[in-house]
Amino acid sequence: MSKYLLRRTLGAMVVMWAVATLVFFMLRAVPGDPFTAMVFDTGDPTAAEEMRRAFGFDQPVYVQYFKYLVQAVQGNLGTSIYGSRVPVATIIAESFPRTLSITVLAFLIAVTIAIPAGLISALYKYSALDHGVTIVAFLGLSMPDFWLAILLIIAFAAGLGWLPAIGYAPLSEGFGAWLSHLIMPAIAIGTPFAAIIARMVRSSMLEVLRTEYVQVASSKGLLRWQVLLQHAFPNALIPVITVMGIALALLMAGAVVVENVFAIKGLGRVLIQGILNRDYPVVQGAILIVSGIFVLSNLIVDMLYAAIDPRIRYE
Amino acid sequence: MTEPATSTLAEATIARPGFFTSLRRDKKAVAGAVILALFVLAAIAAPLMAPYDPNDMEYDMIGAPDWLHPLGTDDLGRDLLSRLIYGARVSLFVGFATVGMALLAGVALGVAAGYYGGFIDSVIMRYIDLQWAFPNFIIAVYLVAVFGTGLSNVIVAIALAFIDDFARVARSMVLTIKQEQYIDAARTAGTSNARIMWRHVLPNALAPLIVLATVSVSNAILAEAGLSFLGLGVDASTPTWGLILAESRSFISRAWWLGLFPGLAIMLTVLSINFLGDALRDYLDVRETGDPVRA
Numbered sequence: 223m224s225k226y227l228l229r230r231t232l233g234a235m236v237v238m239w240a241v242a243t244l245v246f247f248m249l250r251a252v253p254g255d256p257f258t259a260m261v262f263d264t265g266d267p268t269a270a271e272e273m274r275r276a277f278g279f280d281q282p283v284y285v286q287y288f289k290y291l292v293q294a295v296q297g298n299l300g301t302s303i304y305g306s307r308v309p310v311a312t313i314i315a316e317s318f319p320r321t322l323s324i325t326v327l328a329f330l331i332a333v334t335i336a337i338p339a340g341l342i343s344a345l346y347k348y349s350a351l352d353h354g355v356t357i358v359a360f361l362g363l364s365m366p367d368f369w370l371a372i373l374l375i376i377a378f379a380a381g382l383g384w385l386p387a388i389g390y391a392p393l394s395e396g397f398g399a400w401l402s403h404l405i406m407p408a409i410a411i412g413t414p415f416a417a418i419i420a421r422m423v424r425s426s427m428l429e430v431l432r433t434e435y436v437q438v439a440s441s442k443g444l445l446r447w448q449v450l451l452q453h454a455f456p457n458a459l460i461p462v463i464t465v466m467g468i469a470l471a472l473l474m475a476g477a478v479v480v481e482n483v484f485a486i487k488g489l490g491r492v493l494i495q496g497i498l499n500r501d502y503p504v505v506q507g508a509i510l511i512v513s514g515i516f517v518l519s520n521l522i523v524d525m526l527y528a529a530i531d532p533r534i535r536y537e
Numbered sequence: 538m539t540e541p542a543t544s545t546l547a548e549a550t551i552a553r554p555g556f557f558t559s560l561r562r563d564k565k566a567v568a569g570a571v572i573l574a575l576f577v578l579a580a581i582a583a584p585l586m587a588p589y590d591p592n593d594m595e596y597d598m599i600g601a602p603d604w605l606h607p608l609g610t611d612d613l614g615r616d617l618l619s620r621l622i623y624g625a626r627v628s629l630f631v632g633f634a635t636v637g638m639a640l641l642a643g644v645a646l647g648v649a650a651g652y653y654g655g656f657i658d659s660v661i662m663r664y665i666d667l668q669w670a671f672p673n674f675i676i677a678v679y680l681v682a683v684f685g686t687g688l689s690n691v692i693v694a695i696a697l698a699f700i701d702d703f704a705r706v707a708r709s710m711v712l713t714i715k716q717e718q719y720i721d722a723a724r725t726a727g728t729s730n731a732r733i734m735w736r737h738v739l740p741n742a743l744a745p746l747i748v749l750a751t752v753s754v755s756n757a758i759l760a761e762a763g764l765s766f767l768g769l770g771v772d773a774s775t776p777t778w779g780l781i782l783a784e785s786r787s788f789i790s791r792a793w794w795l796g797l798f799p800g801l802a803i804m805l806t807v808l809s810i811n812f813l814g815d816a817l818r819d820y821l822d823v824r825e826t827g828d829p830v831r832a
Binding site for chain 1: 666674675759762763782786790796811812
């Protein structure tokens with residue numbers, strides 16, 4: 223197991239390096255650079271030259287690349303080329319807790335709804351309840367998250383006035399303030415995820431209920447709830463947990479769009495603003511961090527999977 | 538010698554008579570087929586079906602739905618129904634074009650990796666694994682950041698983002714099929730590698746690929762809408778559903794129709810394709826096509 227862990231960790235580092243390298247060179251392969259556009263209004267060509275020098279963009283590409291790699295390893299991701307030239311690491315440190323808050327809340331809401339819904343669907347197969355869950359799941363899966371966000375704002379912020387339409391409050395301002403700002407983005411992001419989990423729980427549970435060990439458990443006279451909770455459900459959860467782990471990535475992808483609807487300056491908004499401004503250091507930094515989160519969550523899922531299912535053993 | 542046997546096998550999985558019968562029995566699939574057909578018709582015949590020019594700013598601004606403008610008008614006085622009908626063109630075109638490209642490229646990579654194995658397999662799979670670590674939408678965002686916005690860039694970005702799904706499914710199918718005796722037979726008979734892949738391997742790998750392609754079309758449509766919504770999509774003069782939603786964001790509190798209808802158009806299209814995909818999955822008896830979550 224520890225050998226496997228080491229190999230996977232090394233593999234994850236290689237992936238991170240590959241991503242950093244790809245992003246670096248791809249951004250530079252595009253014709254034109256941000257500085258020319260930035261100083262276009264001033265009509266002063268030397269201004270662009272000066273800025274290029276200030277940010278080291280006048281050096282050969284391979285020098286820039288090695289500088290970037292060495293600095294990135296030390297946690298220095300450069301500074302934004304816009305506005306007050308804030309260090310990228312600072313921007314990310316500020317935005318990351320917001321994205322994390324939304325993602326975690328979305329995950330909790332989705333799982334709390336989806337697991338019971340999937341179980342009910344499986345236990346009352348082909349009933350009206352099952353059909354209802356299925357239809358809602360299909361709707362949730364087909365609804366763009368940013369549209370759901372807009373509908374929630376129309377209903378609960380603009381219409382009923384119960385919740386603030388945009389913005390973010392850190393946990394330090396109190397749980398209520400935090401939750402009231404995050405509940406709508408979390409629902410918007412969590413809905414497709416809940417749909418997937420509910421479908422997954424249903425099919426996995428149905429499959430487990432057909433297996434011999436569950437039938438043996440029933441025939442030796444265990445109560446129905448004992449069979450379901452002690453024998454069927456834990457086994458049905460195994461495939462669900464892998465999907466949950468992978469779906470964390472889906473939640474992050476949702477956050478990229480939905481943060482922009484709610485004007486929450488999380489990683490997603492930082493990334494999109496960086497792209498729209500052609501702020502290379504910010505784009506590189508944000509992509510690197512988002513990638514790091516995916517790679518790490520993949521790793522954790524594999525570990526979890528091994529921990530939960532004794533049949534899986536890594537050399 | 539071996540060809541007739543395999544082609545019947547392929548036909549048996551794909552063109553088994555009774556698909557439409559089984560489709561008709563599935564209420565969701567019927568609803569999906571009808572809705573999708575309507576949207577496709579709207580997209581193809583947009584100039585005939587749209588009551589107004591989608592870019593004409595000649596009507597009341599933020600007008601509520603009425604007889605003249607069944608879905609109302611936007612903040613610049615443009616007819617929303619006409620804009621949505623033209624928007625169907627972009628959504629459906631991007632959805633099908635990207636998946637077509639991703640299917641071709643992904644299957645080529647996956648079949649090559651699975652069939653040849655060894656060094657070719659390692660090189661292709663290292664790249665595919667790298668891409669697999671990220672959600673498709675994030676990859677599309679990265680690529681648009683690099684390529685820039687615009688219709689062709691958006692299509693290439695989404696297509697590239699979906700390649701890994703097809704490559705993985707194609708490869709795993711090839712690895713299974715490669716063990717079959719009829720492949721050995723074909724090889725012994727002196728059939729070339731390219732011919733074996735085209736005539737024997739591919740037809741037998743079709744079922745899961747068809748199901749994956751269907752699901753991918755709906756995910757590609759969602760991805761395009763998301764990119765347009767973020768301002769990373771097709772240029773601003775083309776009405777797309779995502780862009781219409783983004784533009785109307787500041788007005789939704791007093792003009793619900795601007796927030797409701799564009800999203801409804803996206804959802805109905807995606808829903809109809811998902812319904813069809815589900816029916817196809819049942820009919821072709823495909824259990825897993827990679828991962829539904831990778832959207």
